[in-house]
Each structure stands twice: as C-alpha cells, then as structure tokens.
Amino acid sequence: MIRAAVIGVGSMGKNHARIYNDMEDLDLVAVSDVDGELAKKVASRYKTKSYTEYGDLLAEEELDLVSIAVPTKLHHQVASDAMERGLHVLLEKPIADTLPNAQEIVRRAQEHGLKLMVGHVERFNPAVTELKRRLDEDQLGKSFQIHVRRLGPFPHRVRDVGVVIDLATHDLDVMYHLTEADVVRVYAETEQEIHTHHEDSLSGLLRFDNGVVGVLDVNWLTPTKVRELYVTGEKGMFVVNYLTQDLYLYENEYVDSDWDRLGMLKGVGEGNMIKLRIKKREPLYIEIESFVQAIMEDAQPEVTGEDGMRALALAQALVESGREHRVMEF
Ligand SMILES: NC(=O)c1ccc[n+]([C@@H]2O[C@H](COP(=O)([O-])OP(=O)(O)OC[C@H]3O[C@@H](n4cnc5c(N)ncnc54)[C@H](O)[C@@H]3O)[C@@H](O)[C@H]2O)c1
Secondary structure, three states: OEEEEEEOOOOOHHHHHHHHHHOOOEEEEEEEOOOHHHHHHHHHHOOOEEEOOHHHHHHHOOOOEEEEOOOHHHHHHHHHHHHHOOOEEEEEOOOOOOHHHHHHHHHHHHHHOOOEEEEOHHHHOHHHHHHHHHHHOOOOOOEEEEEEEEEOOOOOOOOOOOHHHHHHHHHHHHHHHHHOOOEEEEEEEEEOOOOOOOOOEEEEEEEEOOOOEEEEEEEOOOOOOEEEEEEEEOOEEEEEEOOOOEEEEEEEEOOOOOOOHHHHHHOOEEEEEEEEOOOOOOHHHHHHHHHHHHHHOOOOOOOOHHHHHHHHHHHHHHHHHHHHOOOEEO
C-alpha cells in the first residue's frame, strides 16, 4: 500500500485527494490546508485525517508521497520541507514562482534520490497523447507552426503570478513535448488590463531550433473558456480541443494534374476533415497513475523537474520580453 497525502486542497488539490482516495493499492493518509474548515470537509469526504499545519502532517504521518497544490509562491517551501522528510513529490505546475526556487527544488530531489514530477497535466490529455503519437509517426510531415489559444475569464483566486506563469506554462510544456526541440528566441506583447499586480494577456512568439514557430494567445480577459491547439504541417493540420479532448485532422488535398489550374492558384487545397476517435479519460487521473508507477518501478517520472524548469524559464523570458519590448535569445 502506498501512503499519500495532499497539501493544499483548494480547487486543484481536492481533485488529487479524490483520485488518491479512488485508487487501489493507495491509502490517502491525510490532507492539509491552512483553511481548517476546508481541510476537515475534504478529509471527512474521504474518511481521512486533516491538518491545518502541513508541518504537523509531515512530522506525524508515515508517508511515501505527497501532492502539493498550494499557491505557486509556496511551492518551493512546501516541496523542500516534504523532500527533507524523504517524500516523493507531485508538485502542481508551474514548478515554482522563480527559476532559482525551481533549481533548488530539482537539486533537492536529486540529492535525496526522490521522485519529483511537475503537474503539467495537459501532457496526459488523451487528445494530446494521440496527437503526439501521430506526429511521432510522421503523419503530418514537417511541422511548420504550433498555435495555442488558452483564453478565459479571470480566476480571482490567482493573485501570486500572472497569466504567463500560471497558464502559458501548460502550453510551453506541451510544445516542447510535441516538438522535442529547444527554443532559440521568443518575443511577447503582454498587457495588464484588470489584474492588480501582473500581466493578464499574452501574445507570444517562439522559434524552435527545428524551425517550428510557436504562437501563444493566452489571457484572462475573454468571457468564455477556450483551450485549443493547432499544429500545421506539410500534410495538413491537427486541431486539439483540450476541454472536450477532441482531435481533428484537416488533410491537404494534393493537386497532381497539370491541367488543374484552379488547384494551382489555390495552393493548399481542402481535403478530408476527420474527427479522430479518442478514448476520453480524466487527465489528472492518468498523471497521478503515472507518478505512482514511476515510484513503484523506480523509473523517471513522465514530467521531470527539468521539464518544469524549462517551461518556467520560457515563461519568464516571455514576461521579460513583454516588459522590455525586446526579443529574448537563448
Ligand atoms: N494542473 C492544472 O491544470 C492546475 C489547475 C489549477 C491550479 N493549478 C496549480 O495548483 C496550485 C493551486 O492552485 P488552485 O487553483 O488550486 O488554488 P486555490 O487557491 O484554489 O487552492 C490553494 C489551496 O492552498 C491552501 N494553502 C495556502 N497555503 C497553504 C499552506 N501553507 N499549507 C496548506 N495549504 C495551504 C489554500 O488555503 C487553498 O485552499 C497552483 O500552483 C496552480 O498553478 C494547476
């Protein structure tokens, strides 16, 4: 039986608790939240213990792993304390609020020989998994561009970081996952329209070292939730709807006869549009299963601390680019 606890049971952490409680061979030993009422409520739902101070939980309970879903600014402190207790850590994304804090988290995990996984949950979205499989099979030929739209209203609970660190890190990780390429430069226009401290809108450009261009359209200003990813390549375009886990393929039509003047003029022609069959599942469930499996098999987690650092470093470069109005080279 693997013994787990969750620190921070707000909107994300309560899902970690639900899933641990649901999994076989896993014991949800306790949850912790500074909001004692909330901690008690979640604990009573899953018939487990609650703590207001996570330090008491770490001191008193026998555990193997902990999920950390406190606000991003606290990731460094809480993850460090958990690793000092010898626990494997599933740390919500983004890995930390600053790069030095992220580096320190990664260093500690290495030092103690512990598994650290960062919760870049979109990698486990079945539509993204299927897209990755098809790109790896070269179904699109050369990829030209990856374009993401992650738009929605402002979530009032997010005060500690801006939209680039909070949301764009999801897509920066997915773009790396899909291309397996490094970024050579980025440029961003950012806005701060309604947030009191940070940017709430990003229009960002990235150039990868394999030639792919990344386009990020991310904000907290749009009155409806949009979560879409487009990959355009030689043979057509894939479209992912992250929310519905739908994956579409728009095929290019090949114009192969000399007399088809209209086809020549049109350039790329419209081919079939195919909705691909996806077996839908909760991405967080798949993520947590993957983390537990990495612990049981002593394998590298599917999303490493380095992956978390890469996404954060790119996000910070975009924030800086937006602030200073200049291209950031890597
Ligand atoms: N993977 C995803 O898709 C996803 C989605 C949302 C949030 N997140 C991440 O999860 C983290 C939490 O975000 P959220 O939206 O759940 O925020 P939230 O405010 O809803 O929840 C955070 C919880 O942490 C608690 N907390 C604060 N300090 C604490 C401490 N010292 N000890 C114990 N509990 C403490 C708060 O009381 C709150 O209940 C953030 O890092 C965020 O980026 C990830």
